[in-house]
Structures are given as structure tokens and as C-alpha cells.
Amino acid sequence: MAVHTSTLPKGKKPGQLFIARVILTARFVWLSETEVAVKTVRSECDRYGVQDSNFAVNFKSLNGAGITISGSGAGQKAKVRQSYIDGFAQFLRDTLGTEEGTATS
Known part of the structure; x- marks a missing residue:
């Protein structure tokens, strides 16, 4: 996952859930994985400093x-x-505060 830490929602729980949702969605869409090991999400949360x-x-x-x-x-x-x-x-629009059809840098 390549997201700048400043993009993550503030707080451990919101950060964990954001990372989980992004990973689960990406693996479903790009890798056609319908099941993802929770340890995959946990390791990314640890890498981003939101693991607790x-x-x-x-x-x-x-x-x-x-x-x-x-x-x-x-x-x-x-x-x-x-x-x-x-x-x-x-979910992304709500979480990141972006408007439909616009991109953030």
C-alpha cells in the first residue's frame, strides 16, 4: 500500500479501518481475491504506525x-x-473529503 500517513484518518482505530478497507478492496479488484488473511492488514497497520x-x-x-x-x-x-x-x-469520498470527479494530490 502506498498512501502518505498524512492522508490517513486521525487516530489508531480510524487508521486501522481505513487501511483494512483499502487493502480488502484492492485485493478484491486487482487480484480477484475474495478472502484476505487478517495478518496482511495487521502488518500494514504496523508499518503505518496505527497498530495497537x-x-x-x-x-x-x-x-x-x-x-x-x-x-x-x-x-x-x-x-x-x-x-x-x-x-x-x-467511502473514500466521505473519508478523504473529496468531491466526485476530482482528484487530490
Whole structure:
């Protein structure tokens, strides 16, 4: 993932959830992966400095509305459905504060 840290939402939990959503969506769209190991998201959160002891609880809050969390421990996975992907553009606009049809630098 290549996002400048100043682009991330402020706070550990919002940063974790933003990173999770971007990774899950990117892997679904570009790699056709419907399931992603949670450890993949965790390592990116660590790399961006938003990893903390609440990660597992925060990540589980994504469960529902097109994302299903299954398994436990190191085997935990997130399954992404098309219904989640369809709403991702709006999520980015809401989170990053961009208008439809404009790009940020």
C-alpha cells in the first residue's frame, strides 16, 4: 500500500479501518481475491504506525455490510463481497473529503 500517513484518518482505530478497507478492496479488484488473511492488514497497520492492542476488536467491527470475518487467531480471514466494493468510492469520498470527479494530490 502506498498512501502518505498524512492522508490517513486521525487516530489508531480510524487508521486501522481505513487501511483494512483499502487493502480488502484492492485485493478484491486487482487480484480477484475474495478472502484476505487478517495478518496482511495487521502488518500494514504496523508499518503505518496505527497498530495497537485493540486491532482485533477494531477489525471485527468491519463484519457485516459486505465483509464477513471468519476464523480465529492466525487463520482469521475477511471475505469481501461485491456489495461492499460497490460502495467503496463513496467511502473514500466521505473519508478523504473529496468531491466526485476530482482528484487530490
